Amino acid sequence: MKPETIPVKTPTGSYPIHLGEGVLSEAGERLAKRGFGGVCAVVTNPTVAQHHAGPLLDSLRRSGFRPVLCPIPDGEAHKTLATVAGLYDRFLSAGLERKSVVLALGGGVVGDTAGFAAATYLRGVPFVQIPTTLLAMVDASVGGKTGVDLPQGKNLVGAFKQPEMVLIDPLLLRTLPAAEFRAGLAEVLKHGIIGHPALFHALRRGDFTLPWMIAEAVKVKVRVVEADPFEGGRRAVLNLGHTFGHAFERLANFRLRHGEGVAMGLVCA
Numbered sequence: 001m002k003p004e005t006i007p008v009k010t011p012t013g014s015y016p017i018h019l020g021e022g023v024l025s026e027a028g029e030r031l032a033k034r035g036f037g038g039v040c041a042v043v044t045n046p047t048v049a050q051h052h053a054g055p056l057l058d059s060l061r062r063s064g065f066r067p068v069l070c071p072i073p074d075g076e077a078h079k080t081l082a083t084v085a086g087l088y089d090r091f092l093s094a095g096l097e098r099k100s101v102v103l104a105l106g107g108g109v110v111g112d113t114a115g116f117a118a119a120t121y122l123r124g125v126p127f128v129q130i131p132t133t134l135l136a137m138v139d140a141s142v143g144g145k146t147g148v149d150l151p152q153g154k155n156l157v158g159a160f161k162q163p164e165m166v167l168i169d170p171l172l173l174r175t176l177p178a179a180e181f182r183a184g185l186a187e188v189l190k191h192g193i194i195g196h197p198a199l200f201h202a203l204r205r206g207d208f209t210l211p212w213m214i215a216e217a218v219k220v221k222v223r224v225v226e227a228d229p230f231e232g233g234r235r236a237v238l239n240l241g242h243t244f245g246h247a248f249e250r251l252a253n254f255r256l257r258h259g260e261g262v263a264m265g266l267v268c269a
């Protein structure tokens with residue numbers, strides 16, 4: 001099936017979401033067509049890299065890029081300023097310049113951390129999201145919010161950074177643990193409830209058809225962030241289930257996945 005392209009309008013322009021099986025291996029070609037080249041950084045973690053970094057690096061090299069792998073440790077505990085500082089070091093020693101691309105290959109933790117590094121390194125370099133969890137595909141990779149946690153709380157430091165493009169390859173979900181997939185379904189369900197009755201009813205029937213489910217969930221998020229790019233008001237609907245959800249996450253000392261907290265939060269809301 002041909003990849004589907006979903007355009008996202010932003011205050012400064014627009015970017016495409018390319019969604020389809022195999023788009024990971026088209027990354028180099030798609031970026032070269034948009035005029036990018038040379039050194040680029042691939043930020044990922046060891047868990048994701050062992051499965052999916054190979055095809056991405058191959059694709060970039062085929063199109064003449066010189067990709068530098070920049071691994072960060074796995075887990076929310078590493079979504080920190082210290083990890084970002086480590087990335088700046090790596091970017092500098094690799095010779096990343098103002099026009100060099102930073103690619104995030106991973107779940108929401110990698111996307112948020114790499115995005116914040118890309119937003120701030122040299123006052124901002126081009127950034128590409130390649131989400132590898134269901135949650136990151138339907139939620140975290142779209143909308144331009146990036147950032148890291150402080151000891152005092154989650155997501156307390158950040159920046160709006162619109163990506164150059166988002167590449168969603170549903171084949172990457174084959175290696176995702178079932179519990180992570182279920183956590184992502186909570187955000188899909190939320191998108192169904194706030195803006196897509198047919199999606200909601202499909203989930204109720206137990207119909208999780210890919211890539212349809214991802215495409216429809218993403219479109220809900222796109223509609224909301226286009227209407228409210230800087231979180232002035234309308235975007236609050238995306239927080240459905242999150243007030244209770246965050247309370248559950250905190251009560252469980254963050255041993256609950258975000259999506260698991262949201263799933264319970266949706267029941268309460």
Ligand SMILES: NC(=O)c1ccc[n+]([C@@H]2O[C@H](COP(=O)([O-])OP(=O)(O)OC[C@H]3O[C@@H](n4cnc5c(N)ncnc54)[C@H](O)[C@@H]3O)[C@@H](O)[C@H]2O)c1
Pocket residue numbers: 045047048051074075076079106107108109110112132133135136139140141142143144145146155172173174175176177180183258
């Ligand atoms: N920026 C936003 O708008 C936004 C929105 C929602 C959530 N978030 C953030 O996203 C984060 C949660 O993201 P998440 O749920 O993707 O968690 P995550 O990034 O921690 O990924 C979950 C686990 O799955 C592993 N993994 C990822 N892809 C895999 C694959 N294809 N195969 C095997 N393992 C894989 C990861 O290594 C990790 O261990 C939170 O920090 C949250 O604050 C951001």
Ligand SMILES: [Zn+2]
Pocket residue numbers: 139187242258262
């Ligand atoms: Zn959420």
